[in-house]
Amino acid sequence: MAERILDIEGLVKVYGTVRANDGITLHVNRGEIVALLGENGAGKSTLVKQIFGLVIPDSGTISINGSVAKIKDPTDAIARGVGMVHQHFQLVPVMTVAENVVLGNEPLKGLRLDLSSARELVRTISERHGLEVDPDAIIEDLPVGTQQRVEIIKALSRKVELLILDEPTAVLTPQETDELLAVMKELAAAGTAIVFITHKLREVLAVADRVYVLRRGKTVGEVKASETDAAGLAQLMVGRTVVLQVDKEDPKVGAEVLKVTDLEVMDDRHLKAVNGFNLTVNAGEIVGVAGVEGNGQRELVEAIAGMRRPVKGAIALGGVDITLANPYQTHAAGLGHIPEDREKHGLVSDYSIADNLVLNRFDEPEFRNGPVRDTAAINANADNWIKTFDIRTPSGDLPASSLSGGNKQKVVVAREMSIEPRLLLAAQPTRGVDVGSIEFIHRRIVEARDRGAAVLLVSAELDEILGLADRIAVIHSGKVVKEMPAEGADRTYIGELMAGGH
Amino acid sequence: MTDFIRNNRVAVIGAAVVLLACIVLTLVAGTDSDIVRKTTSILRFAWTFAIPLVLAALVGVIGERSGVVNIGIEGQILASAFAGFFVAAASGSVWIGILAGLLTGMVMGAFLAWLCVRLRMDQIIAGVVLNIVATGITSFYYVQGKSLPSGVPVWEVPLLSKIPIIGPVFFRGGPIALGTLVVVVGLVFALFHTRWGLRTRAIGEYPTAADTAGINVNLMRFVNVTMAGLLAGAAGAVLSMEQSSTFERGMSAGKGFLALAIMIFGAWFPGRAFFAALFFGLMSGLASQLQADKVVNIPQQFINLLPFVLTLIILSVAAGRVRPPAASGQPFVKGEGS
Amino acid sequence: AGGTAAAPAAECGTADAFCIGLVTDSGKVDDKSFNQSAWEGVQAAVKAIPGSQSKYVETTDTKDYAANIKQFTDKKYNVVVTVGFLMTEATQAAAKANPNVKFIGIDQFQDTAKVGEIANLAGLTFPEDQAGYAAGVLAAKLSKTKVLGQVLGMQIAPVEKFAKGFEAGAKSVASDIKVITVYHPAGDNAFTDPAWGAAEAQKQLDQKADVIFGAGGKTGNGALGQVAKASGAGESIFCIGVDTDQWNTVPEAQKCLVTSAMKLISEGTADQIKAIKGATFKGGNVTGKAGLAEYHAFDSKVPADVKDAVSKVVADLKSGALQTGVKLG
């Protein structure tokens, strides 16, 4: 029998009326990779946060290495050999890699910080595990993939025996994901136990030894990865059969809707992020922009939506120049925009769901009587979309912050669909959303296409692009390096193009 | 040492140039010349003016670097000046008075920290409350006819005080004046070269990251804001005991707010805040000098406006390039956002 | 409690009572300056007049002058003293409205051409320029460096009269003498900024000034305190106070304080009140006394010829034989 490192018995954590963890029992052996699966809000993050001391359980026990551990803060967890890579990176953006890695565990020379041994530590770990990173780089200058590496180095620098990874691949490219999975396997082979949270079944099947499926705070299934498949896992998670493959007809391509010519856009730090970008999107088709994050996708989308001013080039929507238009004007021109960061741009979390459903339509005649807002119309609108989009909430009066990630995203998608856009800009439309909601959102995007909208889909998720797009444009260093029909496109080939090959 | 010079090239070269200029000026013009006297006197005025501002700005720097906006510095200064003076008068010792001033600043810092960190009250409001409470208490409990038992002693730093022009200005003064220099240098070191500094910057930039690294964010914020209160206390004590020998109602006269401008001016760096405060002092010194010399025929009010107008201009030109600590002003709640 | 002086005797407004009320300018009755002097004058009068009583109200908002005066007229006070030239109009209006109450307005010159004669109001003003002039003469004679300094409060009439008088007096001794004159820059704390006063005084000392005239409430007091700390204070470096004899009110300045350029507010106020009681009161403009305070410990240090020269100037100014030549505006 393998050596137990983690034993969880009847763990309960209640938030108000929500039983986030409702008697979870789970164990992990040394050298084993265990995946946690579950819909948004199933309680995965809550579970691992308790192991790492970020959340204190209401009842139940966590044992590490056979003895019951009262973990009251991360210091306790770290001391017991637990390391964690968080769903949202826990790195201080303005500090260097070395500083971040030693934060909380700083080497000293007298009173002084010993930064040279910090650098040395980073180098040693990065060489040992093939996680290449410059110890003196500033975090915010690094692409997300590299930041992820820093997170892992940080965890490894504390001599972890149990490593927790909460949705580590959500922001990675296929190549980066593969690299990470390789590192995980290597660590496991060396005896480290790994708890791995993801929404991507492919990864689970590729790397996990065992899978726990959570639903509403309870463990509803435990299976060996080798004894199941994607459909089986999906069914366990949602409790019903899920269509993983997007079901769509051939496109009925119409007139040109979006034309981007020679576009140049600067990023926040005044560096050229989009550099000579050319692309057209026609009515009735979905064009997927595939690329490693940080190759100008965000700036491209913001420029088209009017949130960022291009320095050169032209953008036309239905023949009308919108290069210098602001979001108000692009919206009026029939552009729907599902923003990449729904919390930051897409929603006002203290506003009611109803208000969020008219966030960028609030001053349309439909929702006002002269200068006064027409609350009746706003509420009617909300009732309608909550029903149509199956947004899970007792009332449109509740603040958006009360929704789960998937339902928040549904609010945004519903709103953008509500204007029946000519052009739908969908940036990472299903990031961090559970399979059930992904299926729903994908179906909506296809419906919009079939209604005749032009759709520009930007996603770091190659599977999403492959499944949804009619045409694929691979972006690298701010320009399109290759366009191809989605039909018969090759995963590996696109991955190489994304990485700058060919 | 060579490391230090390499990392602080601008500062080192700047210091060397200033030093050289002082020596040359003194050699060429003579110690007793008008120009040397005037330069020295204006510089001394500037530094005197700057001392409470430097201290107060550092309170702001420490607070915001740890993630707590402190606009109650004004109140801390006022209350400390009050407590320092009256305790000195009652106890018969300026030293006990200075101690009381420091402690008052600290207690008010702890109060602010309690409001902001523990109760998670809106930080700006907490600061305003602090100011109003200080104004209320100090004016209500003010009593007349008290005076300091003795002056605060003036010390000289051997050698350094002999440097022409700069020496007598910066290296000769009361304990708080000299202490201010030590604090500035110490804080520059502490903030960027020690464990405390790394952690402080981390909790002000991204507290959840610090939390997951095993740092007790709220405890550290509490301690930092409380200890920074000592500096606010020093700023108050220097006003009522070292720079004058009396307490006045409202004697802080906006210095706590000006200090916030200086903190931003100095881009949240203690060293730069020091120079920014000195710049304000210099402006003020020049304003009164222009008035005394009657050299220019512009109304006095306009000369006095100069520092404020300049601040606005400089800020609007330099804005966008300075970035406050990202989490400053935001209470930290464990387990959220991670 | 602050507002009440003597034990309440008869109710104000009754025949036996003699009630004196005082309204301060925005400032406190303990300001070591004109408010305090006036209040001391009132108290002196109370002591001298048996059965009299007094109270004060401190103004916190300059818009409340009238309301604060009304506190006293409503309670049928016999005398209301208002302090400061900012209250000129409020006092005149109140005097016209309450002909049975006698008013004393300190630092309040009545422009009779405009407001006519107000019989129940005495506007008490002081020849500050004369006091300043005499102080200037003394300072110039004491100075070795031939540089004098003035650290002043807000640039308003009484302060300006002191300052200009001081400069004129100094120049009358030696026309090449240099007088560094600096008013406090900001408006609202011009009289309450001792730290600024001290720094400015130090600056003037550094620029060779050896006699410094501190005239501007607490700001000026800060200057005096700083001069007292200078090396050579009382030997080669001196300071001169203002308004009252600051030997007593600013003890930390005793080391350098040769004298003070005084306006005798207390005396003037007390005299007026006594005149009211004795029914010898006459409304209109009343000029109080101004002059130099005694030398105290410096009596032996100031050379006799200097003392003589200064007393002659004081006498000539009083007799009108000497004019200060100070004009404002």
Add this chain to the structure above:
Amino acid sequence: MSQQRPTSTLARFQSFLVPVLALVVAFTIGGILISLQGVNPFLAYKSLFSSAWFTSDGLLRTLQKTTPLILTGLAVAIPLKIGLFNIGAQGQLILGGLMTAWIGYSLNLPGILLIPLSILGGIFFGALWAWVAGILKAKRNVHEVISTIMLNSIAAGLVDFFISGPMKEPDQSIPRTPQIHSGAMLPNLGFIPIGFPVAIALAIAVWWMLKRTVLGFQFITVGENSHAARYAGIDIAKTIMLGMVLAGGLAGLGGAIETMGVTHRYESGFNAGLGFDGITIALLARGNPLGTIPAAILVATLRAGAASLQFDTGIQPEVVDMLLAITLLLVSIPILSGLLGKKSSEPPAVTPVSKEEVPA
């Protein structure tokens, strides 16, 4: 949707109860302080309130003091909604007051013209001054706390210059402007100064604007989440400037009413602290425009009654600052509301000042 959250009635009840309870506690503590000075606190409070409310000229004065305080309270409260902290109401008010005085004394027109002209002048200059801070924020990302502090000092200097220079009343040693023409003076309706109902109406209008209108939604969206606001097509720069201009206009109006209705001229020392009291009032009102009315009445009452308090009991007028400080502390500290229930009545968020650069 009509079905309300169950907490909201409680929240509404709380937002009313907390300040009342705070007041009671503050006055109790104040009473203890007063009795420590050897004075019967009931007598003291009776003196304070009866002089402020129960004499006709006391009431007039209280309402006169209330009027500008409501307006400066609003001048702080509106920017709070868009995430800005306007420390500059003081500067905006004094410039407005000065310009009103200037128009009022230099133009000799019939009242029907002069009154609106003077008021507009005050509003305009107050708004202009706030607009400077607004444009610096919107276009150059200069933190409004700093710029308004600077602008306050500059305004004070300018006012000082004008009243002792170009606008000085001739033959007068006090730095002040001449008196405005009688046509520019605002009358009192018995014990009600005419500015008072105007201020009340404006407070209601601002509340309504923020709560019900499209513009209000725009303001609050910017304050809640400026990124989302930008995404939603709201011109943030314009909103910031508009918010500041509205605020400055209200503060300027405060100065105008003060000049036209109370002081009839501009004089050094007038209007001291009115703008800063606006901060206290906005915070006492927890950022709610309607709340500025009772908050301003409270502050004005304390200030108007302070002189009587001193006359009758000898207690220093500064005691009212103590009372205000304690009240504000209790209103803003989460403890009282914590005792009353949950955290639902949260104080206004001031801090989410957008740190992002607002693109030009």
